[in-house]
Amino acid sequence: MPTINNSIGNIGNLNMSMNKNFKQEELKRKITIDHLDDSKIIGIIDTLAPQTFGNTTVVFAQSHTDGSLVMKGTEVDLVLVPRKKINFGVFKGAHLGLAEKSIVELLGLMNDEEFKGVMTKYEEFKQVTDDDKLVLDEALARHQLSFTFDNSQVDQSVDAFVKTLVNAKPFYEVG
Numbered sequence: 053m054p055t056i057n058n059s060i061g062n063i064g065n066l067n068m069s070m071n072k073n074f075k076q077e078e079l080k081r082k083i084t085i086d087h088l089d090d091s092k093i094i095g096i097i098d099t100l101a102p103q104t105f106g107n108t109t110v111v112f113a114q115s116h117t118d119g120s121l122v123m124k125g126t127e128v129d130l131v132l133v134p135r136k137k138i139n140f141g142v143f144k145g146a147h148l149g150l151a152e153k154s155i156v157e158l159l160g161l162m163n164d165e166e167f168k169g170v171m172t173k174y175e176e177f178k179q180v181t182d183d184d185k186l187v188l189d190e191a192l193a194r195h196q197l198s199f200t201f202d203n204s205q206v207d208q209s210v211d212a213f214v215k216t217l218v219n220a221k222p223f224y225e226v227g
Contacts, residue, residue, distance in 0.1 A: 109134050110223055138223055140216050145206070147213040149199035155223050160195050162217070162224045167191035175218055177211040 115129035116122055140158075141151035150158075161167055170184045170191075180188070192198070202208040 107134050107136065110138075112138065135223060140220060143216050143219040145212055146216045147199065147209070148205075148207045150213065150216050155220060158195075158197070158217075158220075159224070161191060161197060162220070164191050164195065171214075171217060171221070174214065177209075177214040180214070 109132040111130050112133040113131040115127075122128060136154050136156045138155045139151065140146050140153055140155070166187050170180065170187050173184070174180050199213060200208055201210045201213065203210060206212060
């Protein structure tokens with residue numbers, strides 16, 4: 053359960069939508085910010101409803117390079133977007149079959165343990181072993197997904213499919 057540790061700067065960490073077992077009473081007990089009126093914060097928390105994965109927002113773009121260090125007090129612009137609004141087509145070189153699908157539509161596939169196991173090993177399809185290609189095919193079948201693959205067309209190649217899913221991985225990470 054995320055907490056706020058006596059610092060208004062950490063209020064962005066208050067994301068109860070990621071916790072399916074969110075308990076408002078537990079959260080109320082953990083908030084201890086000296087310069088805020090507890091009764092007002094509790095009132096805000098009482099109005100919040102648990103969110104689904106698709107409704108939760110993720111940082112879609114930012115004004116500084118991801119992972120770069122910035123000086124304290126530096127202004128950072130963030131673009132937050134609900135996951136359900138992010139289509140795979142936003143990624144350069146996206147596979148044509150994925151382009152109009154949202155991140156949420158492939159949630160089952162992306163959370164499939166066998167599929168994730170293969171996807172974490174590779175950046176490009178040409179690296180995927182024959183055994184792992186079979187695992188990918190079985191995962192697509194398990195989730196009743198079908199895509200057209202034509203390696204003579206860059207936007208329909210298996211490599212484009214794998215690269216698109218690799219690019220989308222950060223949008224599936226929770227926490």
